[in-house]
Amino acid sequence: MKYLNHITEAIGNTPLVKLNNVTKGIKPTVLAKVEYLNPGNSVKDRMAIRMIEDAEKAGILKPGGTIIEGTSGNTGMGLALAAIAKGYKCIFTLADKQSKEKMDILRAVGAEVVVCPTNVAPDHPDSYYSVAKRLNEEIPNSFYPNQYDNMSNWAAHYESTGPEIWEQTEGKVTHFITGVGTGGTVTGISRYLKEQKPEVVTVGIDTYGSVFKKYKETGIFDENEIYAYATEGIGEDILPKNVDFDVIDTFVKVTDKDGAVMTRRLAKEEGLFVGWSCGTAVYGALEYAREHNLTEDDVIVVLLPDHGTRYLGKIYNDDWMRAQGYID
Ligand SMILES: Cc1ncc(COP(=O)(O)O)c(C=O)c1O
Numbered sequence: 001m002k003y004l005n006h007i008t009e010a011i012g013n014t015p016l017v018k019l020n021n022v023t024k025g026i027k028p029t030v031l032a033k034v035e036y037l038n039p040g041n042s043v044k045d046r047m048a049i050r051m052i053e054d055a056e057k058a059g060i061l062k063p064g065g066t067i068i069e070g071t072s073g074n075t076g077m078g079l080a081l082a083a084i085a086k087g088y089k090c091i092f093t094l095a096d097k098q099s100k101e102k103m104d105i106l107r108a109v110g111a112e113v114v115v116c117p118t119n120v121a122p123d124h125p126d127s128y129y130s131v132a133k134r135l136n137e138e139i140p141n142s143f144y145p146n147q148y149d150n151m152s153n154w155a156a157h158y159e160s161t162g163p164e165i166w167e168q169t170e171g172k173v174t175h176f177i178t179g180v181g182t183g184g185t186v187t188g189i190s191r192y193l194k195e196q197k198p199e200v201v202t203v204g205i206d207t208y209g210s211v212f213k214k215y216k217e218t219g220i221f222d223e224n225e226i227y228a229y230a231t232e233g234i235g236e237d238i239l240p241k242n243v244d245f246d247v248i249d250t251f252v253k254v255t256d257k258d259g260a261v262m263t264r265r266l267a268k269e270e271g272l273f274v275g276w277s278c279g280t281a282v283y284g285a286l287e288y289a290r291e292h293n294l295t296e297d298d299v300i301v302v303l304l305p306d307h308g309t310r311y312l313g314k315i316y317n318d319d320w321m322r323a324q325g326y327i328d
Pocket residue numbers: 072073074075179180181182183184185186232233234275277278305306
C-alpha cells in the first residue's frame with residue numbers, strides 16, 4: 001500500500017507551471033512555483049514543520065507544549081498541521097487586517113486565535129508581535145517560534161524549495177522573483193540558487209508602506225516609509241533577521257490594486273486560484289521583465305505563496321473590489 005503516515009508528509013515537491021496568458025508580450029519563459037499545493041495550501045508549511053522539529057531537537061519544545069506565534073495566517077496553518085501530527089496546542093495572534101477566512105481556517109484546525117489591532121507600532125503592547133511574546137512569557141511550557149528571526153525558516157527553503165527549483169529548471173533559471181515578508185522564502189531559495197549559479201538574479205517584491213526597498217537601496221530604516229496597506233503577507237515595518245539583503249539584488253514595489261487585479265487574472269486566465277501576494281509577485285515579475293528587456297533566453301521563476309480560498313471575501317468578491325476602487 002502506498003500512503004503517508006500523516007498529511008504533513010505531503011509537504012513540498014510542488015509543481016512549476018508555465019504562465020501562458022498574463023505573460024502576453026513578455027519574451028522570457030515565466031514559471032510559477034505553485035505553493036498552494038502544499039497540504040496547508042501555502043509555502044509556509046515548509047518552514048513551520050522545520051521550526052517545530054528544530055525546536056524539538058534543541059529541547060525548547062517539549063511534549064504537551066503550546067505553540068504561540070504571530071502570523072498573517074499561513075504560518076499558523078502550517079504550525080497547526082504539524083501540531084496535530086505531534087500533539088501540541090496552538091495559539092496564534094493575527095492583525096485585524098488579515099482576512100476572516102484565515103482566522104476561520106486556523107480555528108477549523110484547532111487553534112486559538114487572538115485578533116490584535118493592525119495600526120499600532122510593532123513594539124506597542126497590543127501589536128500581534130507583542131501579544132505573542134507576552135503569551136509566551138505567561139503560559140508555561142509554551143514555545144514562540146518567532147518566524148521573523150528563526151533561522152529554521154530560511155533553512156527550510158534552502159533545503160527544499162531551492163533544490164526543487166534548481167532541479168525542475170535543470171539549472172536554467174536566470175531570475176528568481178518572490179514577495180518578501182519574514183524573508184525566509186527569498187533568503188533560503190536565493191542562497192541555494194546563487195550557490196549553484198551566481199548569475200541568478202533575485203528580485204524581492206515589496207509593498208508601498210514597507211521598509212524593504214528603501215533599506216536595500218540606502219541602508220536607511222526610514223520610518224516615513226511605513227503606512228497601512230492592504231496586501232497580506234508581504235512587506236514589513238521591521239527588519240526580520242531572515243531577510244538577507246545580500247542575496248536580494250533589487251526590490252520592486254507593487255500597489256495593493258495592481259496585485260489584487262493580477263491575482264484575479266491568474267485565476268481567470270491561467271486557472272491558478274491563488275492568493276493576493278501571488279498576483280503581486282507576478283505583476284512585479286512582469287514589470288521587471290519589461291523594464292530590463294529580458295529575452296527569450298531568460299527563465300523567470302516566480303513563487304506563488306498561497307491559495308485563493310483565503311481571499312474569497314476580499315479580492316474574489318466584486319463588491320469588495322469595487323468598494324476599494326480596484327475595479328469599476
Ligand atoms: C500570503 C503570503 N505571501 C508571502 C509571504 C512572504 O513569505 P516570507 O515570510 O517567507 O518572506 C507570506 C508570509 O507570511 C504570506 O503569508
